[in-house]
Amino acid sequence: MKYDVVIIGAGILGCLTARQLSRYRLSVLVIDKEPDIGEGATKANSGVLYAGFHPRGGSLKGISCARGNRMHQALCRDLDVPMEYVGSLFVAFHEEGIEQIEEKMKKGRKNGVEGMEMISGDEARRLEPALSEKVIAAMYAPTTGIISPFKLVLHTALNAVENGVAFQFDTAAENIEDCGDFYRIHTNRGTITADYIVNTSGEGAADLERFVRPRDLIIKPKRGEYLVFDTPSPIKHVIYQAQEHDEKGTLLAPTTDGNMLAGPTSYKVRSYQCTETSQKGHDHITHVAKKILPGLDLGNVIASFAGVRANIENVPKEEKDFVVRTSGRNFVSALGIKNPGMTASPYLADKITGLLFDSGLRQEENRDFNPIYRAKPLFLKADRETQKRLLAEDPAYGNAVCRCEGITEGDIRSVLNSPLPPHNLNGLKKRLRTGMGRCQGGFCTPQIIDILCRQWNVPPEKVCKNGPKSSVVKGRLR
Structure with a gap:
């Protein structure tokens, strides 16, 4: 299948760009070399929404930070993200x-x-x-402000999937070939073709950009x-x-x-x-x-x-800035995106989509686009009626697993059956905070490993390392 747009990199910027593109009648695929969303800088930040007084005045970093900060209020309301x-x-x-x-x-x-x-x-x-x-x-x-970076990237990606975006993990872009009318992206899992490419691969962004222009940034x-x-x-x-x-x-x-x-x-x-x-x-x-x-x-x-x-x-330090640019024909890159990259990401995603449209990407509205995502409540934090309903669906909700964070086996099983399931212990931690409380997994980890072994039908050493191999997650257009 040839996609209209392939996004390389499933961090917060790649996921927000994918969600933004799902507002249009486009086929969009997000690929990442890791087994999950947000495995780079996205998962290891302070969760602070910076006001915008740190970056140089008038720079893209400064302007995108201040404006992105304001955009998060509506974004988090729509996506059910604590902020x-x-x-x-x-x-x-x-x-x-x-x-x-x-x-x-x-x-x-x-x-x-x-x-x-x-x-x-x-x-x-x-x-x-x-x-x-x-x-x-x-x-x-x-x-x-403060925000939950894990829920921001997860809920953004899930909303993108609901609106038709596909995700493919464990997929590293090894070479990009410009075929004139389209691109061939050669990966460790085969060849993907696309009319447009968005390069939000973080640490690998400069390496990928060199396929379409001479390298000028170290x-x-x-x-x-x-x-x-x-x-x-x-x-x-x-x-x-x-x-x-x-x-x-x-x-x-x-x-x-x-x-x-x-x-x-x-x-x-x-x-x-x-x-x-x-x-x-x-x-x-x-x-x-x-x-x-x-x-x-x-x-x-x-x-x-x-x-x-x-x-x-x-x-030079006084000239450093975020770099978001058209790198080549139908090819947009984001480079050097670090703090306050999460704060700036909604503004930068809009800038990336604007550059795509300037390059000729069609803008036919997706009339079925739904900007709203609502997370399923955790059992122990739900009201009594919801708890009764969840127990009727799966008695495993009655088995408490992570005492520090109040997570039950039913919560874990629900996440494992979601459209973007975790594929290892770290992925589960990002979604439910299992093992992130006071005991740091000292009590719950053995039970969690047992649950994952049964769910995935793999031995414990497989769970502790990388879990089962990730598959393609196909979005569904309404």
Whole structure:
């Protein structure tokens, strides 16, 4: 089958672009070399919706951040994604820090950020009582928010499937051949043909773009590490600080699940597979966290993780930006998309579709497009009548599995039978937070493995590694 559009990369930007294209009568396929959606930078970020005062004023990164931030409210309402504008504090410990804040406010105003104001240290402590007494001033930005990145990418992809988009995993694009009127994408699973290509492959975007234009960007991996704290979160706002020495961009953020994250670090690494955490990273994060919240109990750290982001290296820092461009005939690429890429993604997806239409992609409206997605409720969080109905459908809803997150066997079986099922333990974790609570899977993992072995008819070692091979998920046009 020849597709109208093939999207390479199933992170949040690829999935949002697919959903946007499903508004039209087009055949769209999303492929990814990993076994699941959101396996790159998407799954390893802070879940913060940035206001837009960090990026350079007037840059694509800055404008897409500020405008994308505003687009998330309607998007999350339609897709049933937890999201809240909690506001942020950018705190200063010294006069030089106040100068940094003033520079941030200038950037924010140029990018279109609204509501920023300078407040005193005492006013900041009234908002966050645990804040250090050494904070002398802060910028308050009400449009900073928090979101569930896992549910955002999952619900976006599921809504795209409902509107006709197909997904194919474990599929790596190895070569792209321009045949004049169409493209042949040679993969490890055969050849795919397409009239248009969207390259949102993150770490691999520059490698794929070289098939249609000379390479001009050098993109290297940078690792960011985080610490995860137990519930409840000791803060209500996202807190940044005016950096001193080599403190990088470490922040503290509450999450939509009620706990707190601290991070990230920023270190160059050899490859995009270097997602291990380090003592150096742990020490850096705890130093900044204790500086901001001196009374923070580090005994409440329950986990750490790391993600690797694509960093453009051969452009001066003051000129770096997101790159979204037409790379060749009917070929659109997004390169160097890192923080605040998730915040900017709705705006960038619109930009990508605009470039496709400028290249001639037809725009026949899909009159059956439905922008609404509603997730099936978790059994233990559902009302009594819903629980009765679910138990009648499957008695396994009565078997509690993950006590920390309140997940039952019925919830797991429901997810495994969904249009975009997980194919390993990590995929299940992204969908249900199994193993992400206080015990970090210490109690529930053996039972979960047993459930997956029965469901997939595979041995335990297969479950622990990659699960069964992923298949094509075909969307259904209404």
